[in-house]
Amino acid sequence: MQTIFDREFRREKNLEIAKKLAQGDPKKKKEAPVKVDPKKEAEEKKAAMKETINNLEGSFFKHIAKDEQDLDEIKARGQAAMNRVVDESPAKVNEPTGMTAGTYVFKYGSN
Numbered sequence: 001m002q003t004i005f006d007r008e009f010r011r012e013k014n015l016e017i018a019k020k021l022a023q024g025d026p027k028k029k030k031e032a033p034v035k036v037d038p039k040k041e042a043e044e045k046k047a048a049m050k051e052t053i054n055n056l057e058g059s060f061f062k063h064i065a066k067d068e069q070d071l072d073e074i075k076a077r078g079q080a081a082m083n084r085v086v087d088e089s090p091a092k093v094n095e096p097t098g099m100t101a102g103t104y105v106f107k108y109g110s111n
Contacts (some may be wrong), residue, residue: 065071 061071061074065074
């Protein structure tokens with residue numbers, strides 16, 4: 001029975017400590033939030049993303065390529081594939097082939 005009381009006492013004490021930590025210290029003054037320029041923040045995020053992508057590409061190619069020539073071939077294939085996608089017109093990609101504009105009814109089952 002004593003262990004139950006001890007456990008409940010510790011639990012209540014932990015809850016009180018957590019509550020105090022969540023509220024913060026009332027003696028401290030709350031500092032005004034620092035204003036950040038959204039354009040500058042966006043540029044920093046963009047630069048960080050480019051750096052991350054470059055690091056990932058470097059580590060990817062380091063594990064994939066056997067030598068420098070193999071690395072150049074892999075990059076050339078990737079660039080050629082990207083160019084094919086860019087060269088295709090969006091209308092060609094988005095339009096269904098062989099279908100005319102109109103209202104279609106889809107039937108399910110054997111009917």
